[in-house]
Amino acid sequence: MSLIEVKHVRKVFETNVRREGRFGALRSLISPEKREVVGVDDISFTIDKGESVAYLGPNGAGKSTTIKMLTGVLEPSGGEILVSGLVPTRNRKLSSYQIGVVFGQRSQLIFDLPVKDSFDLLRYMYSISWERYHKNLKDYSDLLEVGHLLERPVRTLSLGQRMRCEILAALLHDPEILFLDEPTIGLDVVAKERIRAFIESINREKDVTLLLTTHDMHDIERLCQRTMIIDKGSLIYDGSLQYIKDHYATERQIRAVFSDSHAALSAARVFIGMPDIAVHTEEQIVKVTYDQHLTDTSELLRLLLQKADPRDLTMQDESIDALISRIYREGINANPRPVYATVGGSRR
Numbered sequence: 084m085s086l087i088e089v090k091h092v093r094k095v096f097e098t099n100v101r102r103e104g105r106f107g108a109l110r111s112l113i114s115p116e117k118r119e120v121v122g123v124d125d126i127s128f129t130i131d132k133g134e135s136v137a138y139l140g141p142n143g144a145g146k147s148t149t150i151k152m153l154t155g156v157l158e159p160s161g162g163e164i165l166v167s168g169l170v171p172t173r174n175r176k177l178s179s180y181q182i183g184v185v186f187g188q189r190s191q192l193i194f195d196l197p198v199k200d201s202f203d204l205l206r207y208m209y210s211i212s213w214e215r216y217h218k219n220l221k222d223y224s225d226l227l228e229v230g231h232l233l234e235r236p237v238r239t240l241s242l243g244q245r246m247r248c249e250i251l252a253a254l255l256h257d258p259e260i261l262f263l264d265e266p267t268i269g270l271d272v273v274a275k276e277r278i279r280a281f282i283e284s285i286n287r288e289k290d291v292t293l294l295l296t297t298h299d300m301h302d303i304e305r306l307c308q309r310t311m312i313i314d315k316g317s318l319i320y321d322g323s324l325q326y327i328k329d330h331y332a333t334e335r336q337i338r339a340v341f342s343d344s345h346a347a348l349s350a351a352r353v354f355i356g357m358p359d360i361a362v363h364t365e366e367q368i369v370k371v372t373y374d375q376h377l378t379d380t381s382e383l384l385r386l387l388l389q390k391a392d393p394r395d396l397t398m399q400d401e402s403i404d405a406l407i408s409r410i411y412r413e414g415i416n417a418n419p420r421p422v423y424a425t426v427g428g429s430r431r
């Protein structure tokens with residue numbers, strides 16, 4: 084049996100629609116008109132112990148709804164969920180011992196009290212032995228570098244400091260699964276990197292299973308071997324990030340710098356009329372974008388060096404960030420070819 088089992092799960096929200104017109108508010112109160120919003124539509128997956136899974140999707144795709152159902156906050160409208168062998172909504176208390184949750188947009192710490200008071204409360208709530216509590220607090224506060232913050236009221240902490248304390252709070256009771264809903268949102272690069280390093284270490288060393296939602300591709304590249312993509316409530320991909328890179332990251336760009344815009348324009352003309360190639364000029368810079376599966380890089384470089392005299396040449400592959408956004412827009416079976424454009428024009 085897997086640690087997390089999700090079978091044909093649906094979540095439909097019922098919302099009240101406000102009626103139009105003069106007495107709309109009153110009529111809505113007397114006979115409310117309901118509308119159904121599908122949060123999650125028939126999703127199935129399993130996650131094994133020790134896995135680290137990125138759960139991706141555009142805004143409103145159903146990521147947080149899924150996490151709320153896995154953590155027992157929301158009851159599914161249909162289907163079955165088992166987390167550590169328990170139905171989260173039916174065994175909320177027992178289930179909470181097995182899981183830790185961090186919502187980047189919400190806090191489980193008490194705003195006006197020192198950080199340590201919230202930790203003490205969690206010790207009491209989870210009946211953590213003093214010995215285990217002190218050990219976890221010491222180990223994790225060293226790793227997360229929050230020892231000096233424990234006596235400070237939560238409201239005085241910076242976002243990055245608070246987020247490190249939130250993660251510590253979620254781990255005090257040694258859960259076997261950690262759900263992280265956008266743990267690095269709004270943080271600067273250094274703070275993000277600190278959090279990633281810590282999360283990576285608890286997955287590797289403590290075998291804590293991770294399910295992470297994020298809009299930051301660096302989080303995934305660093306932390307997750309497996310990626311699930313949800314779009315409009317349906318799972319559209321479940322597999323490795325590498326597979327996506329190998330099969331969809333086929334776009335590459337050559338950037339050539341010339342002595343002036345005149346030289347750049349005549350170099351750009353070399354590529355006009357070639358199929359499946361987009362050429363873009365910006366003063367003395369020429370950008371040639373193409374699909375590596377359709378066009379040979381060495382052939383393009385040979386042409387460029389034969390017919391023009393660039394001062395500098397660099398090559399760049401499509402970022403994983405741009406790639407995933409393209410998959411959101413076009414679907415997982417999207418044609419990975421770049422769209423053709425003309426000299427000086429913008430692509431797409």
Ligand SMILES: Nc1ncnc2c1ncn2[C@@H]1O[C@H](COP(=O)(O)OP(=O)(O)OP(=O)(O)O)[C@@H](O)[C@H]1O
Nearest residue numbers: 096098120121122141142143144145146147148149
């Ligand atoms: N309590 C609710 N009542 C009505 N609709 C809801 C509720 N919670 C979520 N939804 C709807 O369900 C859908 C999925 O929302 P969800 O919060 O799961 O998206 P998400 O993938 O987490 O997006 P984001 O990246 O913006 O956090 C959206 O259409 C949202 O409006």
Ligand SMILES: [Mg+2]
Nearest residue numbers: 146147148264
């Ligand atoms: Mg969300």
